[in-house]
Amino acid sequence: MSGVHVSTTINGDPVEFACPQDETLINSLRDRVGLTGVKEGCGTGDCGACSVTLDGRLVCSCLVLSAEVNGKEIATVEGMVEDGKLHPLQQQFIEHAALQCGICTPGILVAAKVLLERNPNPSEEEIRYALAGNLCRCTGYDKIVRAVQAAGKEMRKKSR
Amino acid sequence: MRYEAPGTTKEAAALLEKEKGSVHVLAGGTDLIVRMRLGLVEPDLIVDIKHIPTMQAITASASGTRIGAAVCNARLGENKALKKAWPGVVEAANLIGSDQVQSRSTIAGNLCNASPAADSVPALIAAGAKAIVVSKNKRRTVAVEKIVSGPGQTSLARGEVVEAITLPKRPARSGDAYLRLTPRTEMDIAVVGAGVSLTLERGVVKTARVALGAVAPTAILVPAAARAIIGTKLDDAALDKLAAACSAKCDPITDKRGTIEYRTKVAGVLGKRAAKIAFQRAGGVL
Amino acid sequence: MGHDSTYTNQKFKVVGTRVNRPDGVDKVTGRAKYGADAYAPGQLVGLFLRSPHAHAKIKKIDVSKAEKLDGVKAIITSADLPDLTGDDRDLTDILENCMARGRALYDGHAVAAVAAIDMQTAKKALKLIKISYQKLPHVTDVDQAMEPGAPIIHDFVRDRKTGKPSNVCKISQFGHGDVEAGFAEADVIIEKTFKTEQTHQGYIEPHACLANISSDNTGELWVTTQGHFGFRSTCAELLGMDVAKLKVTSSEIGGGFGGKTHVWIEPIALALSRKANRPVKVVMSRDEVFRASGPTSATSIDVKIGAKKDGTITGATADLRYTNGAFPGFWAMLGSMISFACYDIKHVKSIGYDVIVNRPKVAAYRAPSAPMPAFAIESVMDLIAAELKMKPIELRIKNAAKEGTRASYGPTYGPIGIGPTLDAAKNHPHMRARLKKNQGRGVACGFWFNFGGQTCVDLNIGIDGSVNLIVGTVDVGGSRASLALIAAEELGIPYEQVRANVGDTASLGHNDMTDGSRGTFSSGMATIFAARNAITVLRERAAKTWDIPLESVIWKEGAARATGKGNSNRPPLSLKELAASAPNTGGPIAGHNEVVADNAGVSFASHICDVEVDPETGVTKVIRYTVIQDAGKAVHPDYVEGQLQGGAAQGIGWALNEEYVYGDDGCLQNPGFLDYRIPVCSDLPFIDTQILEIPNPDHPYGIRGVGETSIVPPLAAIGNAVSNAVGVRMNHTPMSPIRILKAIEDSKA
The missing domain is CATH 1.10.150.120 ([2Fe-2S]-binding domain)
Structure with missing residues (x-):
C-alpha cells in the first residue's frame, strides 16, 4: 500500500506527515504528530472524544481520512492555551x-x-x-x- | 486503498468507471469511514467529491434549489432561504448525528447510504426531491424514492455518482415537516420517521405528500395518507385517516431498535404530528 | 484505632473547601496521559481475535500463515499460556476469560492475539489465523439457563442437591425471623416479578496498556486500571513472575465504575511482549469493550412484601436470579445481601441464585448488584403505599432502618442516614413542585455497603517544606484533591503546599483497588495517620533544635511550638524551617502509614425524580432530579456532588435506554455507543444534590464512601415516576419507549 503525504496546519503550526491512504485523522494526530489530547472513545463518531476543528468546523477526527486534510487547518485541545493562559x-x-x-x-x-x-x-x-x-x-x-x-x-x- | 480527490464531476465519474475493484464515493464519510473502521468494507478506491465546486454549491433558480452532493448538512441549516422554503427537509438533515457529524454528513450521502432509517430521505421524498445522477457519458434526473432499492442498496449503476439533490420551487402557502422517534434526544437512529409536505389553498390542503422512514426496507411514499388530508382543513377525522393510512402502509421488522407493533403504531402518530406542523407552517390554522 | 473520638466537634480549615484539583490543568490541556497515551521505543501493536460464536468448541487454531507474514512478531493462543493457577479456581477463570481454552464461551471471547509492527500488519495477521469451531448450544437468558435441559456451560458446576451439572453456581440466603409468620400478620401483600437487562459501565476510555517484559523476566506495565497492585499480582501469577519484578504504573484513568478492577487484555499483552521481546501496546476497540469486558448482571427478581394497615412492613422476601456471564461469580449473593438493607423488617428473607450464561464475565459496576433489587423492592413499596392509600415517602419513613436496626444481611447498624435522607426528601421543595399533564413524580431509596481494605500512604516533606503525598489508590474522580486537602488539614498548611500523586507498584506497599467507594475513605485515613506520623518527626526535630523534651513541643497551624515553662519566648519553627534544617537534625522528614481501613460506613440515599411521558409514543423525558445522600464528611463537596450526579445519570441511562441486546444466535447486537444508548447531554436536566454529613464514627474525619450509592435508586425512582405519570407499572428495565408504549396499550386492553 502506498502512502499519502499530508501537508497541513495544526494549531497554527505547519505540519507534514506521511501515512497510509486509509488512515484516519485521529491516528495521524495521536501517533504521528503526538497530539494525544485527542482521545479515542469509540472510533465510530458516537462519543466525540476525538473532536477537533477542521477549517473551523467541529468534526470527529475518527471520521476524517488524513488524506482529506491536505492544505486544511486543524485545531485541537492542545491549541487552546493562548500566550500561556488557559482559555x-x-x-x-x-x-x-x-x-x-x-x-x-x-x-x-x-x-x-x-x-x-x-x-x-x-x-x-x-x-x-x-x-x-x-x-x-x-x-x-x-x-x-x-x-x-x-x-x-x-x-x-x-x-x- | 487509493484516495482520489477529483476537481470535476466528469473526472469523478471516469475514476469510478475505470476502477475494477471495490469503489466508494466519499462525501462526508460519516457512514463510509465507520464501515471501513469496523472492517465491513475494504475499498480499493475512494473518490472524494468535496473538491468538486458544483458539488459544493447550494444554488437557487427559477425551478427550485439545487444542493450539491458534497454540501454538509450544517450548511443547510445555515442557509436562511433554504430553511424558509423547506424547513422540514432542513430539520431532517440537521437531525442526522451530532454537530460533529453535521459538519461532514450530506443529504446525498444519507440517500446513497440507503439505510431504511435515514432521516433526510422521508423528508426529501415528501418534498418531491430529485437526484441528479451523472456517469461518464450520461446525466439523468431521478426521483429520490427511486434511488434506494433496499437496505444498503441503490439503483445507481457502476460508474454513476449523485451530483446534486434538487428541490422544486415552493408555491406560496406551503409547508413541510419531519419528525422522528428516537429513544435519546440526539445521537440516535430513527425507530420511525415521518415527513409531510403540503400546500394550502384557502386554508384547505390542496396537495400533499407523506413519506415514512424505518418502517419498510426503504423509505416509502404513502399516497393514501396524502389523500386522507387533501381537501381537508386537517380536522381530527382527516388526521385519524392519515394515521391509519400510515400504519397500514408499514411493513417493518422487529430488530434491536424497535418492534413491528411499535413502529406501526408510532408511524401513524408521527405522521399526524408532522402533518400538523407542516399545515401550520403553510399558514393553516388548526 | 487511634483516632480522635471527638472528631464530630472538629472544625475543619481546608477540608470541605472547593479547591482546584491538582490534575486539572493537565486534563484541560490534553497533557494528561491515559492508558493509550504511552509510547515505548520499538513498541508493537497488539490485537485480539475474538469468537464470533456464543458457545463453540475450538477444534483447531492454525496460526502458521499469520506467523509467516512480514512484521508479525508474536502470536499467542491458550497453548502459549500454561495454567499456573494451581487450585485457585477464580484465577483459572480469569486466565480462561483472558484467552479461551478449548471452548469459546461467549461472543467476543478472545481466542488468539497478535503483536505486529503496525496496525495494518496486525489486522492482516488476524485474518490469516484460521480457527475451526464446532458450535455448541448456548443460553444467554437467566431464567432459561436455570430451566431443566438448558445447555450446560461448565461441567464442574453442580447442583447442590442432585449433584448434576447445573448453571447455578451459587445459592445464597440472608435474612432473619419467620417470613411466613410475617406475611400472616399482614393486611396487604404484594408480590411481583421484575426483570432488568444487562448494562455496561460505559467508561469512555477503552481498556489500554503498554506491556514491556525483558528477556530476564522482569517487566513493566503501563495500564488504565482502578487497582495497579491487584493487576500486578494477577498478571504476575498468571505469567509465573515475581510480583516485585513487575512494575505496574496506573495511567490517568478515563472512567472505570468497577469495570477496570478486572484484568482483560493485560496478561496477554505481557505474554505477547515476552514472546516478541519488544514492548506491546494493546488498546481495545469500543466493540471489544462491549463484547468482552465489563458488564453487570441481567436479573430476574421476585419480590413479596406484606404490611399492616398502618404501613408497618411485617414480612418481605426476594428471590434474585443474576447472570454471571460465562464464569462463576457472587453477584446474586451481593444482591441478596443488599435487597432490604434500607428497612427495619422483622421477618425478612432473600435468596440469590448466581447463574452462568454465555455472556461476558460479569464485572463490578458501581454499587454492583444493588440497583436491580432496589428497582424491584422500591416499586413494590410504591404498590403497597397505593394499596394502603399512604404517601410513598411516609411508608418509607415509617419502615426506615435506624441506629440499632438489625440489617437484613446481618450486622446491626450504627448511626446511618436513611431516615435523615427521607426526611430531607419529604421537606425538599422538589416534593411540592406542581406537575403538569403526563408528568409524574417518583421517590426511591438506595443502599451500599462501602469498603475499606488494605491501604498505604507515604508523605514526604520536601527540602523547601512542600509536601509530596504518595497514595496507592487510583484517582478515578478527583481523590488526589481530597487527599491533599486532608494532608493539608492535618499538617495545618495551605492546600497548595501539598501535591498528591498516585505511586506505582514499585514505590508503595500493596493497596487494594479503588472500588467499594474506598479511595478517599481509606487513603484519607492512611493520609491522616501518615501526617500524624510526620508531625511526630517534625516535633522531634524541633525538640532537638531547641534542646527541650518532645512533650514540650506541640504542632499547631503548620509549625512546631514550644510549650511549658521558659519556652514561651521561642518563636515557632515552621514546616519550611524544619524542612530546611533537616540535613542537620536527622535527615529527610517523612510520614507513612499502612492500614487495613475497616468500617467504611454504610451509605444511604433517597432520590426524587419527575418525568414526562408521551403517552402516544412512550418517550420519557426526565424533567427534574434530586439526589439526597448521606456522605459522611464531604471532603471536597464539588467532587461529592459530582459522584451523586454521575451515579444518578448512569442510573437514569439504565432505567430508560441502556441494555445489551442479544440475538437468537447469542451474539451481541449493539456493541457500540450508537445503539447502546448512554445518556447524552440533552437527555438530562440539572441534577440537584443535597449532601447530608452524618459522620462515620470509625473514621477520624467522619468520612464515608460516597461514590456508588447514587446509582442505586434511579431505576425505581423513574419506574415510580412513570407509573404516576401514565398509570402503568413498569417491571422491566430499560423502560424504553417501546416497553412503555406496550405497557400503556396492554393496560387499555
Missing part, C-alpha cells in the same frame, strides 16, 4: 469541577469553544444540544453545562 473554558472547567476522569474533556472543550464562538450567549438547552455529540459518563453533564455557561459569561464580559 476561559479550560479555567472554568477546573473551577467548576466539570471533569472527573477527564477523558471526554478535550473533546468537550473543543466543541464548547465552537459553540461559544458562534453563539456567545447560549441557553441551557442550546448548550445541551451542542454538546450532545460528546459523551461524558462521569458527571451527568451538570457541572459541564454550568462551566460552559460561566465561560460564556466571562467571554462576553471580555469582549465588551
Whole structure:
C-alpha cells in the first residue's frame, strides 16, 4: 500500500506527515504528530472524544481520512492555551469541577469553544444540544453545562 | 486503498468507471469511514467529491434549489432561504448525528447510504426531491424514492455518482415537516420517521405528500395518507385517516431498535404530528 | 484505632473547601496521559481475535500463515499460556476469560492475539489465523439457563442437591425471623416479578496498556486500571513472575465504575511482549469493550412484601436470579445481601441464585448488584403505599432502618442516614413542585455497603517544606484533591503546599483497588495517620533544635511550638524551617502509614425524580432530579456532588435506554455507543444534590464512601415516576419507549 503525504496546519503550526491512504485523522494526530489530547472513545463518531476543528468546523477526527486534510487547518485541545493562559473554558472547567476522569474533556472543550464562538450567549438547552455529540459518563453533564455557561459569561464580559 | 480527490464531476465519474475493484464515493464519510473502521468494507478506491465546486454549491433558480452532493448538512441549516422554503427537509438533515457529524454528513450521502432509517430521505421524498445522477457519458434526473432499492442498496449503476439533490420551487402557502422517534434526544437512529409536505389553498390542503422512514426496507411514499388530508382543513377525522393510512402502509421488522407493533403504531402518530406542523407552517390554522 | 473520638466537634480549615484539583490543568490541556497515551521505543501493536460464536468448541487454531507474514512478531493462543493457577479456581477463570481454552464461551471471547509492527500488519495477521469451531448450544437468558435441559456451560458446576451439572453456581440466603409468620400478620401483600437487562459501565476510555517484559523476566506495565497492585499480582501469577519484578504504573484513568478492577487484555499483552521481546501496546476497540469486558448482571427478581394497615412492613422476601456471564461469580449473593438493607423488617428473607450464561464475565459496576433489587423492592413499596392509600415517602419513613436496626444481611447498624435522607426528601421543595399533564413524580431509596481494605500512604516533606503525598489508590474522580486537602488539614498548611500523586507498584506497599467507594475513605485515613506520623518527626526535630523534651513541643497551624515553662519566648519553627534544617537534625522528614481501613460506613440515599411521558409514543423525558445522600464528611463537596450526579445519570441511562441486546444466535447486537444508548447531554436536566454529613464514627474525619450509592435508586425512582405519570407499572428495565408504549396499550386492553 502506498502512502499519502499530508501537508497541513495544526494549531497554527505547519505540519507534514506521511501515512497510509486509509488512515484516519485521529491516528495521524495521536501517533504521528503526538497530539494525544485527542482521545479515542469509540472510533465510530458516537462519543466525540476525538473532536477537533477542521477549517473551523467541529468534526470527529475518527471520521476524517488524513488524506482529506491536505492544505486544511486543524485545531485541537492542545491549541487552546493562548500566550500561556488557559482559555476561559479550560479555567472554568477546573473551577467548576466539570471533569472527573477527564477523558471526554478535550473533546468537550473543543466543541464548547465552537459553540461559544458562534453563539456567545447560549441557553441551557442550546448548550445541551451542542454538546450532545460528546459523551461524558462521569458527571451527568451538570457541572459541564454550568462551566460552559460561566465561560460564556466571562467571554462576553471580555469582549465588551 | 487509493484516495482520489477529483476537481470535476466528469473526472469523478471516469475514476469510478475505470476502477475494477471495490469503489466508494466519499462525501462526508460519516457512514463510509465507520464501515471501513469496523472492517465491513475494504475499498480499493475512494473518490472524494468535496473538491468538486458544483458539488459544493447550494444554488437557487427559477425551478427550485439545487444542493450539491458534497454540501454538509450544517450548511443547510445555515442557509436562511433554504430553511424558509423547506424547513422540514432542513430539520431532517440537521437531525442526522451530532454537530460533529453535521459538519461532514450530506443529504446525498444519507440517500446513497440507503439505510431504511435515514432521516433526510422521508423528508426529501415528501418534498418531491430529485437526484441528479451523472456517469461518464450520461446525466439523468431521478426521483429520490427511486434511488434506494433496499437496505444498503441503490439503483445507481457502476460508474454513476449523485451530483446534486434538487428541490422544486415552493408555491406560496406551503409547508413541510419531519419528525422522528428516537429513544435519546440526539445521537440516535430513527425507530420511525415521518415527513409531510403540503400546500394550502384557502386554508384547505390542496396537495400533499407523506413519506415514512424505518418502517419498510426503504423509505416509502404513502399516497393514501396524502389523500386522507387533501381537501381537508386537517380536522381530527382527516388526521385519524392519515394515521391509519400510515400504519397500514408499514411493513417493518422487529430488530434491536424497535418492534413491528411499535413502529406501526408510532408511524401513524408521527405522521399526524408532522402533518400538523407542516399545515401550520403553510399558514393553516388548526 | 487511634483516632480522635471527638472528631464530630472538629472544625475543619481546608477540608470541605472547593479547591482546584491538582490534575486539572493537565486534563484541560490534553497533557494528561491515559492508558493509550504511552509510547515505548520499538513498541508493537497488539490485537485480539475474538469468537464470533456464543458457545463453540475450538477444534483447531492454525496460526502458521499469520506467523509467516512480514512484521508479525508474536502470536499467542491458550497453548502459549500454561495454567499456573494451581487450585485457585477464580484465577483459572480469569486466565480462561483472558484467552479461551478449548471452548469459546461467549461472543467476543478472545481466542488468539497478535503483536505486529503496525496496525495494518496486525489486522492482516488476524485474518490469516484460521480457527475451526464446532458450535455448541448456548443460553444467554437467566431464567432459561436455570430451566431443566438448558445447555450446560461448565461441567464442574453442580447442583447442590442432585449433584448434576447445573448453571447455578451459587445459592445464597440472608435474612432473619419467620417470613411466613410475617406475611400472616399482614393486611396487604404484594408480590411481583421484575426483570432488568444487562448494562455496561460505559467508561469512555477503552481498556489500554503498554506491556514491556525483558528477556530476564522482569517487566513493566503501563495500564488504565482502578487497582495497579491487584493487576500486578494477577498478571504476575498468571505469567509465573515475581510480583516485585513487575512494575505496574496506573495511567490517568478515563472512567472505570468497577469495570477496570478486572484484568482483560493485560496478561496477554505481557505474554505477547515476552514472546516478541519488544514492548506491546494493546488498546481495545469500543466493540471489544462491549463484547468482552465489563458488564453487570441481567436479573430476574421476585419480590413479596406484606404490611399492616398502618404501613408497618411485617414480612418481605426476594428471590434474585443474576447472570454471571460465562464464569462463576457472587453477584446474586451481593444482591441478596443488599435487597432490604434500607428497612427495619422483622421477618425478612432473600435468596440469590448466581447463574452462568454465555455472556461476558460479569464485572463490578458501581454499587454492583444493588440497583436491580432496589428497582424491584422500591416499586413494590410504591404498590403497597397505593394499596394502603399512604404517601410513598411516609411508608418509607415509617419502615426506615435506624441506629440499632438489625440489617437484613446481618450486622446491626450504627448511626446511618436513611431516615435523615427521607426526611430531607419529604421537606425538599422538589416534593411540592406542581406537575403538569403526563408528568409524574417518583421517590426511591438506595443502599451500599462501602469498603475499606488494605491501604498505604507515604508523605514526604520536601527540602523547601512542600509536601509530596504518595497514595496507592487510583484517582478515578478527583481523590488526589481530597487527599491533599486532608494532608493539608492535618499538617495545618495551605492546600497548595501539598501535591498528591498516585505511586506505582514499585514505590508503595500493596493497596487494594479503588472500588467499594474506598479511595478517599481509606487513603484519607492512611493520609491522616501518615501526617500524624510526620508531625511526630517534625516535633522531634524541633525538640532537638531547641534542646527541650518532645512533650514540650506541640504542632499547631503548620509549625512546631514550644510549650511549658521558659519556652514561651521561642518563636515557632515552621514546616519550611524544619524542612530546611533537616540535613542537620536527622535527615529527610517523612510520614507513612499502612492500614487495613475497616468500617467504611454504610451509605444511604433517597432520590426524587419527575418525568414526562408521551403517552402516544412512550418517550420519557426526565424533567427534574434530586439526589439526597448521606456522605459522611464531604471532603471536597464539588467532587461529592459530582459522584451523586454521575451515579444518578448512569442510573437514569439504565432505567430508560441502556441494555445489551442479544440475538437468537447469542451474539451481541449493539456493541457500540450508537445503539447502546448512554445518556447524552440533552437527555438530562440539572441534577440537584443535597449532601447530608452524618459522620462515620470509625473514621477520624467522619468520612464515608460516597461514590456508588447514587446509582442505586434511579431505576425505581423513574419506574415510580412513570407509573404516576401514565398509570402503568413498569417491571422491566430499560423502560424504553417501546416497553412503555406496550405497557400503556396492554393496560387499555
